[in-house]
Amino acid sequence: MSDVLYAVIPAYNESDNIEALVEEWVGPITATGSQARLVIVNDGSKDNTAELLEQLAAKHGEALVVLNKPNSGHGATLLYGYRYALEHGADFVFQTDSDRQTLPSEFPAFWDARHEADAVIGWRSGRQDGFSRVVVTRVLRLVVRLTLGVKAKDANCPFWLMRAGALAEILPTIPPAHNLANVLITARFLQLGMKVKWIEVTFRPRQGGVNSINIPKIIGIGRRAVADFAGLRRLAKPKPAGD
DSSP: OOOOEEEEEEESSOTTTHHHHHHHHHHHHHTTOTTOEEEEEEEOOSSSHHHHHHHHHHHHGGGEEEEEEOOOOHHHHHHHHHHHHHHTTOSEEEEEOTTOOSOGGGHHHHHHTTTSOSEEEEEOSSOOSOHHHHHHHHHHHHHHHHHHOOOOSOTTOSEEEEEHHHHHHHGGGSOTTOTTHHHHHHHHHHHTTOOEEEEEOOOOOOOSSOOOOOHHHHHHHHHHHHHHHHHTGGGGSOOOTTO
């Protein structure tokens, strides 16, 4: 039996990107097997993202799953998609974002390495989307190390492949509406001593649409991250065997 892949991509107001995104990704994902699914989670978009996704779903059939939900933010939307993938029989769960900053051509290397680790995670040695985003990456890496006690090359890279069983073990420990869910999941992989393989990836500027992140939002995210991660410090020490 082949390994079943579910690729989860959250989308919010991505009418400029969504058609190109699906056409770029549906091929590499379904190339892994006939049961593979590209799962787009529409987080209550206010533009015509939902209508475009409906058209694309009619075109691609079972290969494309469209989930529409009320707006709840990036982190909660990711967790919604991850739970869907686990509930529907995924063996592996891949995630990237809908702004098309990552390259589908780099996915096969992750799939080829799927049995080498519990998580194959991308790391961005050079970001092409502006200095403020570079600062976010560096600050998050420092915050994760100081508050959660682990060293991650790139704690929030939206290009990673997880073994479903490992994700299922970690998911119940992640607050359901946490904005930086991927950061916490990455930290949990490392805290629990699970095997992580890092692969360098390209990270382009946003390929269409409007960037919703600005300096005030970055500062707010950073402050919230420090407070939230400090409160979750207790997760850094797994229970001893037999407890």
